[in-house]
Amino acid sequence: MTRRDSPIRRARTSSTGLLFVLPALLALAMLIVYPVIDVSVLSVTDEGGSFVGLANFRAAVASPSTLAAVRNTAYFVGASIVCQVIAGTLVGILLNRRFRGRGLVRALVLLPWVVPGIVGATMWAWMLHTEFGIINHLLTATRVTTQPIGWLTDPSLVMPALIAINVWKLFPFVAIMVLAGLQAAPDELYEAARVDGASFWHEVRHVMLPQIRPVLVAVTLLLTIWGLNAITIIYTITRGGPANRTLVVPIQIFRQAFESFQFHDAAALSVMFFAATLAIVALYLRVFRSADEGGVR
Amino acid sequence: MRQGRASAGVALGITLTLVISLVPFVWMAISSVTSTRELYSVPPHWLPHAPTLDHYRTVLWASNIPRYFLNSVVISLGSTAIALVLAVFASYGFARFRFRGRRAAQAFVLVGQLLPTAAIVVPLFVILQTLGLVNTYLGLILVYTILTLPLAVWMLTSYFRAIPVELEEAAIMDGASRLAILFRITLPLSLPGIVAVVVYAFVTTWNEFIFALVFAQDASVKTLPIGIAEFMGEFTTDWGAVMAASLIMTLPIVIAFLLLQRLFVGGLAAGAIKG
Numbered sequence: 328m329t330r331r332d333s334p335i336r337r338a339r340t341s342s343t344g345l346l347f348v349l350p351a352l353l354a355l356a357m358l359i360v361y362p363v364i365d366v367s368v369l370s371v372t373d374e375g376g377s378f379v380g381l382a383n384f385r386a387a388v389a390s391p392s393t394l395a396a397v398r399n400t401a402y403f404v405g406a407s408i409v410c411q412v413i414a415g416t417l418v419g420i421l422l423n424r425r426f427r428g429r430g431l432v433r434a435l436v437l438l439p440w441v442v443p444g445i446v447g448a449t450m451w452a453w454m455l456h457t458e459f460g461i462i463n464h465l466l467t468a469t470r471v472t473t474q475p476i477g478w479l480t481d482p483s484l485v486m487p488a489l490i491a492i493n494v495w496k497l498f499p500f501v502a503i504m505v506l507a508g509l510q511a512a513p514d515e516l517y518e519a520a521r522v523d524g525a526s527f528w529h530e531v532r533h534v535m536l537p538q539i540r541p542v543l544v545a546v547t548l549l550l551t552i553w554g555l556n557a558i559t560i561i562y563t564i565t566r567g568g569p570a571n572r573t574l575v576v577p578i579q580i581f582r583q584a585f586e587s588f589q590f591h592d593a594a595a596l597s598v599m600f601f602a603a604t605l606a607i608v609a610l611y612l613r614v615f616r617s618a619d620e621g622g623v624r
Numbered sequence: 625m626r627q628g629r630a631s632a633g634v635a636l637g638i639t640l641t642l643v644i645s646l647v648p649f650v651w652m653a654i655s656s657v658t659s660t661r662e663l664y665s666v667p668p669h670w671l672p673h674a675p676t677l678d679h680y681r682t683v684l685w686a687s688n689i690p691r692y693f694l695n696s697v698v699i700s701l702g703s704t705a706i707a708l709v710l711a712v713f714a715s716y717g718f719a720r721f722r723f724r725g726r727r728a729a730q731a732f733v734l735v736g737q738l739l740p741t742a743a744i745v746v747p748l749f750v751i752l753q754t755l756g757l758v759n760t761y762l763g764l765i766l767v768y769t770i771l772t773l774p775l776a777v778w779m780l781t782s783y784f785r786a787i788p789v790e791l792e793e794a795a796i797m798d799g800a801s802r803l804a805i806l807f808r809i810t811l812p813l814s815l816p817g818i819v820a821v822v823v824y825a826f827v828t829t830w831n832e833f834i835f836a837l838v839f840a841q842d843a844s845v846k847t848l849p850i851g852i853a854e855f856m857g858e859f860t861t862d863w864g865a866v867m868a869a870s871l872i873m874t875l876p877i878v879i880a881f882l883l884l885q886r887l888f889v890g891g892l893a894a895g896a897i898k899g
Contacts, residue, residue, distance in 0.1 A: 343717075345725075348714045436645050446870045597742070597747075
């Protein structure tokens with residue numbers, strides 16, 4: 328820059344900036360750094376405060392429900408993300424077309440994401456109710472099935488049902504981000520493709536997908552974090568049941584700490600959960616970093 | 625011809641998306657004014673034969689929901705205010721100054737956004753208990769601040785950066801202080817960003833579940849999500865009342881969102897894409 332002598336340049340190099348930033352940093356340190364240290368200490372001590380090495384970790388891992396929780400979490404997060412990204416991208420591309428009332432449609436499509444998770448849970452739990460739910464009524468009335476389906480009670484169906492609710496809740500977020508990415512592209516890009524006689528799918532594949540790639544990279548990372556932390560829908564509808572079929576790690580931590588009052592086992596599980604999350608994020612950023620010019624930095 | 629087919633496809637896709645997105649809300653609204661007897665009739669009535677406000681009466685006069693509503697308002701407003709003030713200063717610092725450790729500090733804020741909340745709920749509980757803040761408004765307001773602060777800083781920083789620095793330079797030449805510049809020039813110019821942050825922070829805290837579940841165990845501070853979860857009994861559930869309570873909780877969010885969605889979506893997208 329050539330503004331070497333301007334006062335703002337001098338001001339910039341002073342420590343004033345740090346003063347502006349400091350309150351936020353202190354708040355985050357108090358409520359994030361300190362808890363992280365504290366949970367680490369809790370995880371290697373017992374109720375009396377004496378050091379017990381890895382005993383809490385062994386106890387947490389040895390519990391069969393922890394293993395189930397890890398498996399369920401991987402299933403829930405993985406399946407949710409795949410469906411959310413596919414559905415969200417499709418809808419984002421749709422919303423990028425010009426049609427009447429697009430502003431209103433865009434706002435309405437976002438509603439599932441905006442409303443509280445608990446409301447999403449109650450609405451779907453009622454619609455999926457085995458005896459009185461509207462969905463089973465539709466299915467039996469149209470003779471798709473003869474018996475009502477136990478969406479939220481059948482052990483093999485309950486996880487897919489929860490994943491579907493989770494996808495419904497979050498695909499609008501993906502769609503709106505994809506839309507923003509598409510609209511950031513200069514119009515010439517699309518016009519050039521059309522002049523070349525590109526088909527719609529050709530345009531999607533060679534113009535749109537490269538354009539939204541950074542957005543998808545960023546969004547997928549957020550979806551991963553949110554998925555790992557998801558508890559509202561699952562806890563409200565099933566509390567982790569039936570027979571631990573929908574028990575995920577956050578619920579397991581909650582149960583150990585606040586239902587069994589085994590704070591130190593819960594802390595050990597928290598530390599492992601935290602480390603696993605960090606590892607996933609680090610790996611993810613490493614894989615996508617190089618191509619991620621416009622995305623989250 | 626091709627144009628016609630394409631727009632028919634778009635119309636179909638849009639209709640399908642809208643149906644999937646909105647039908648649950650419509651059914652919630654209908655169920656909330658259907659009597660319990662009709663709710664449990666087979667086959668169900670698509671529209672109630674005798675619409676009733678009984679469920680709203682139950683929720684408003686015979687439950688803790690009004691109190692929880694008040695708690696939610698106080699806690700969401702409090703934590704939004706704190707997050708906004710901290711984020712305005714931090715974002716201005718990040719956007720307009722170069723100082724040692726700035727990159728590290730920004731990375732630290734970003735990590736805050738990526739932190740798994742479930743992993744710190746146990747130590748946060750211990751800390752709040754030590755400070756005597758479990759079951760208090762202040763305790764929940766504080767923990768909610770960390771949920772929203774990182775993204776708020778991120779969004780506002782990109783907003784401030786987009787404002788031409790020349791405006792501020794002129795003011796500095798005239799001898800204005802940094803704070804005066806922030807409040808008289810930068811903030812008025814970033815109103816859309818401020819609105820986006822406020823809506824984001826309010827909606828996030830209004831909707832939050834797990835922190836509320838752990839840190840608010842007394843009716844005097846419980847928030848709406850917990851109240852509704854309590855309505856969903858383990859064995860019997862009063863579905864009409866649940867739908868009425870859900871609708872009451874959804875309404876403020878939907879109204880605020882529909883009024884402000886242009887600003888909100890714009891700010892969010894800017895934060896994500898510009899980085």
